[in-house]
Amino acid sequence: MPETKNTTPENMEIFLKGVWKDNPVFVMLLGMCPVLAVTNSVINAIVMGVATTAVLILSNFLVSSLRNFIPKQVRIATYILIIATFVTVADYAIKAVSLEVHKSLGAFISLIVVNCIILGRAESFASKNSVGKSVLDALGMGAGFTIAVLALGIVREVLGNGTFLGYSLFGEHFQPLVIMILPGGAFFVLGAYLLFFNWLKERKEKQASIETSAI
Amino acid sequence: MSKKTETKTEETEEQVSGGKMLFSMGTIGIIAGVLIVFTFTFTMPYIKANEAAFLEESIFDVVPGAYTKKVVTLDENNTIIPVTNPDEVAFKLYSCYDKQDSLVGIAIEAREQGFQDVIKIIYGYSPEKQAVVGMKVLQSTETPGLGDKIETDKDFQENFKHLDVSLNEDKSALKELIVLVKNGKKTKKSQISAITGATISSKAITKMMSRSTALNVPVIYKNLDILKKK
Numbered sequence: 001m002p003e004t005k006n007t008t009p010e011n012m013e014i015f016l017k018g019v020w021k022d023n024p025v026f027v028m029l030l031g032m033c034p035v036l037a038v039t040n041s042v043i044n045a046i047v048m049g050v051a052t053t054a055v056l057i058l059s060n061f062l063v064s065s066l067r068n069f070i071p072k073q074v075r076i077a078t079y080i081l082i083i084a085t086f087v088t089v090a091d092y093a094i095k096a097v098s099l100e101v102h103k104s105l106g107a108f109i110s111l112i113v114v115n116c117i118i119l120g121r122a123e124s125f126a127s128k129n130s131v132g133k134s135v136l137d138a139l140g141m142g143a144g145f146t147i148a149v150l151a152l153g154i155v156r157e158v159l160g161n162g163t164f165l166g167y168s169l170f171g172e173h174f175q176p177l178v179i180m181i182l183p184g185g186a187f188f189v190l191g192a193y194l195l196f197f198n199w200l201k202e203r204k205e206k207q208a209s210i211e212t213s214a215i
Numbered sequence: 216m217s218k219k220t221e222t223k224t225e226e227t228e229e230q231v232s233g234g235k236m237l238f239s240m241g242t243i244g245i246i247a248g249v250l251i252v253f254t255f256t257f258t259m260p261y262i263k264a265n266e267a268a269f270l271e272e273s274i275f276d277v278v279p280g281a282y283t284k285k286v287v288t289l290d291e292n293n294t295i296i297p298v299t300n301p302d303e304v305a306f307k308l309y310s311c312y313d314k315q316d317s318l319v320g321i322a323i324e325a326r327e328q329g330f331q332d333v334i335k336i337i338y339g340y341s342p343e344k345q346a347v348v349g350m351k352v353l354q355s356t357e358t359p360g361l362g363d364k365i366e367t368d369k370d371f372q373e374n375f376k377h378l379d380v381s382l383n384e385d386k387s388a389l390k391e392l393i394v395l396v397k398n399g400k401k402t403k404k405s406q407i408s409a410i411t412g413a414t415i416s417s418k419a420i421t422k423m424m425s426r427s428t429a430l431n432v433p434v435i436y437k438n439l440d441i442l443k444k445k
Contacts, residue, residue, distance in 0.1 A: 062246075070239050071231040078243045085247035089254045096261035099269050106363060107331070107356050 011136055018140025024117045025148035026197045031117045035149055036186040038108050042165050045153025046146070047101050051090045051109060053142025056118050057135055058086045063126040064134035070127075079122045080113070087112045117141060148193075155189050156180045270337070270353065274309045277339035277349030278320035281311035285445065295438040308431070311339075316445045320348060323431055327423035330415045332356045334365070338375065338424065340432060342439055345382065346404070347393075347428065350375035350420075362416035370398075371410050371417070379404035380428045386436055389429050395421040 024030045034052070038044045059082050063070075070078050091109050095102045102109065112118070121141055126134040157163055160180030162170050179185045275281045286298040287308050298304050309322040320341045326333050335354040338347050352366045365371060381390045391405045395418055401408040407424070409417035435442065 066239075066243070070243070071236050073231060074236045074240050078240055081240075081243055081247050085250050088251050092254045092258040092262070096258040096265065099262075099265040107358075 011133070014133055014136045015140040015143075018137060018142070018144040019147065020144070022141075023144040023148060024141055025145060026193060028117075030120060031115045031145065032190075033111060034108050034115060035152065036183065036190065038105055039149050039152035039156055039186060039189075040160070040181040041104075041157045042150070042153045043101065044104055045149040047094065047105060048108065049142070049146030049149045051094060052112055052115060052117070052145055053139070055083065055086045055090055055112055056121060056138040056142045056145075058089075059083045059118055059122055060126040060134040060138035061131060062086075063122040064129060064131045067127050075127065076119075076123075079119060079127075083118050083122070084113050117145060151193060152186065152189050156185055160185055273337050273351045273353060274311065274322040274339075277337055277351050278309075278311040278322050278341075279339070279348060280313050280319045281322075281339075282314045283316075283445075284309050284311045284322070287442070289434065293434050293437070295441045308435070310442050312445050318342065318439075318443045318445075321435055321442065323427060324353070325423040325427040327419045327426075329355060329419040330357055330362045334416070334419050334423070336420065336423065338427075340380070340428070340435065342435065342442075344377065345380060347375055347378035347380055347424070350424070355416075357413070357416045362413045364410045364413050365416045365420055368410050370408065374401075374407045377404060378407070378424075380432050382433060382436055387433055389432060392429055393421060393425040 018024065022028060025032075025035050031052070034048050038048045059079070062082050063079055066078075087110065090112065091102075094105070094109060121134075121138060125137045129137070154164070157165075158169060159177045160182075162168060162174040162176045177185075180189070271284075274284055286301050286304075287295050287310055288298050288304045288306055289308075290296050295308070298307065301307060307324065310318060311320050311322060313319045320339045322337055322339050324335065324337050326335045328334075333354070334352065334357065336350055336352050338351075339349040340346075341348045350372070355363065355366065357363045357365060378393065379391070380393065382388070383390045391403070393405055393407060395409050396402075396406045398408050398411045400406075407417070407421050409421075
């Protein structure tokens with residue numbers, strides 16, 4: 001493998017693109033349904049993030065390895081079938097590991113099928129790139145998604161319930177902001193994060209323009 | 216690498232025959248089928264074990280004061296008989312006893328079509344209080360935030376702390392069937408106050424409970440002497 005050395009920075013870039021530059025939640029605003037609905041506790045966020053990442057990796061892997069075999073006309077139908085298969089697999093796996101977590105995530109596990117991040121990556125990346133790159137892209141996107149739901153989950157559970165992973169943080173006199181674990185809280189927290197990320201982006205752009213004008 | 220593939224698919228786009236499409240979709244269908252069946256058979260024992268543990272826990276939740284339990288069923292003459300292999304029996308009752316081995320209640324499973332899929336519940340009946348003393352949802356896929364309140368809504372759960380199912384004079388049927396009333400309109404102990412915004416789910420719970428208690432409570436009463444012996 002003489003190529004490896006040359007492609008390492010490129011591969012790193014594919015991975016980091018999903019985590020930071022093209023973060024599916026904070027930048028592309030994809031898959032809002034699970035992001036808003038199941039981030040009411042840290043454990044739900046972790047399970048949702050891991051399940052989505054697993055489905056992403058497996059479906060990207062299969063779509064990419066079959067990319068020359070699937071005719072273009074029927075690609076969407078086959079992608080959906082592939083994704084639905086892995087979601088069913090993930091559903092059984094979660095049930096086998098913990099029934100309680102499965103119950104608290106409820107219908108949202110099956111709804112991973114229609115998470116637009118997964119179909120989006122299959123269509124725009126895995127169907128055009130090699131297996132290795134597609135898995136890497138899925139890893140990056142999955143990590144980005146997991147980080148995002150975790151970022152929401154931590155804020156919501158700590159403020160809304162006064163706990164972290166079920167452990168009480170502030171003692172019994174803490175009055176939790178119940179709104180944070182209710183659906184409304186999800187919008188507040190997501191809005192605050194988006195505000196922060198857009199502020200970061202704007203500041204970066206400003207600095208870049210100052211630098212170029214200075215040159 | 217990526218550019219090469221792109222042009223390749225574009226070139227062949229027009230020439231794909233129906234047979235090839237069918238073949239590729241069929242192949243992927245088979246792969247999908249194999250994967251699902253494999254996972255299903257592999258995870259089934261674990262899921263079954265988890266469900267059994269959850270059921271066990273739920274039984275003790277819906278019958279307060281329960282310490283041990285015994286699985287029983289009914290024979291053709293509606294007489295209670297003990298069960299040796301719970302997997303072989305479709306209809307099961309769980310009679311629960313306290314530390315002194317005296318009967319504290321009977322846990323009964325019920326199911327009914329909900330808004331999305333079948334809802335399964337378990338509830339506890341206390342012969343002493345002549346009332347339902349607890350209810351827990353075992354399985355539901357009701358709408359998150361609305362229908363799933365049947366599991367979380369405190370006011371709704373309050374209905375099942377003491378839901379009157381007293382028998383009539385000759386002990387052959389219930390005095391009054393369990394009925395659903397609008398939220399806040401509850402006047403009798405045999406009424407369930409519905410959840411606002413989750414009418415269908417509330418109705419499903421009421422329906423299965425009403426039917427199950429009307430059927431089982433008189434039978435349990437008739438067999439009370441058998442049940443009391445541990």
